[in-house]
Amino acid sequence: MPKTLEPTAEHAPVAAFAPLDARVFRASQLTRGPWHPQQQHAGPPIALVSHALEAAAQPHGLLHMARLTANLLRPVPIADIEVRVQEDYVGRNAGHFSAVALADGKELIRATALFQREGEVDIPQGLPGHPLPKAPKTPADSPVQRFPFAHGEIGYPDLVESRIAAGRMFEGPSAVWFRLSYPLVQGQKPSPYQRVAVAADSGNGISAILDLSTHVFVNSDLTINLLRRQVGEWICLDARTHLSSHGGGLAESALYDEVGLIGRATQSLFVRKRE
Template structure:
């Protein structure tokens, strides 16, 4: 089990929490709540929630073509995403027999803050009968299940509402901000008001935290922000709990890479990568 340093003290009294990360304002317009606040700036969102919001929009468009598996989602974060109103627009680039390519824009204050591409696939019906002795199967599992993992909290955001209130976290291996570790995530609030998030959206909310949970530098002295996130799914996730088994590697010129193996309670579901810009504060 994780040691006591993984368990955050009780939060001080906070104002009532918002009911969801986002509220619909119009067909393509969404208002972010304080639950989306990230660790780098009080006025900016953690990238996980807006990536999940775009994921939701892509899923909806792909379903219109009978494409129900999101195989890849790539987010290019062009600017910090402010806590405020966002516009999400999805374009269908090409749809073939078994796969479709999509792109999306995320807008705030009249500027494009994120640009996305996605690959969606048609799932086989009935499911394929794979050989029993297939190499690499059964799929790898997370180091511990959620029930076997102790509670853990991010070492930030204890005095204000933010991303740490959006998700519940449990440590399956290692500890926050001390190198490679594995952490289970479960959303404590909906992504969109009055709507249950899809398994893909649950992964997207968590996957952008790989560089944070596996950080190797002192958060108070260094920033290691990612300007992109790519998630590859090998299968449809299931359940509410998503585990990131993450590792950060740094280069000598202010660059780095965070890699995360992604699990649900049944085993591996995919991988995520983030390109890092490392700077002293």
């Protein structure tokens, strides 16, 4: 097992990850998720993969991440995480990249991403569905609410500030604003895409319609599609969960910044009753 890391009073976490070299990052307790005290919430390590993918695409002038798909192969420990990136194909206006995140030699996340070249395009007035919709409320009009799995230990609820724009968290369809309270990578300003990734994996949680004490509804993937880059520090998930009677489900989130719609995120769910 990889060595887990505990904070001390002298070494309180200052970011989700501390870079050890160009490819290896040490996770802090700010990444702790709700399922196990030594396992990360999937949002921060997916954002770390995005960080590495963006660095690979940037030299080609491909600055817009149009899609990120992360396959979650194993629980991600709070440990040293290595991220390896591969350039699959780069054309004039688009490039495909893949990445893998590992700990102790074991693959944890496999991801693919599509990056596009940005350019100004004059959009005609009066197109159907335009102007794009906005979130139900602004962050300023949304009350602060911590995640219900915050129980005194440092973790994901401390990494992000959360505010309710509609509904009730973990009680059905809801809209929640997220803002990073700490950097993703120590000493670096998080990119818009990293801010989105940290939040987007929470869609199935904030829109839960089953009781966590009686049912398991775990996602093993996350796909984010973005029509433009996020503006500002806030990202809103307007999320809902759909279930079948055959052990499957789908969580989908409309993604917003303070300007309006920026894209969507989906998660495939495995559902079962607890024994």
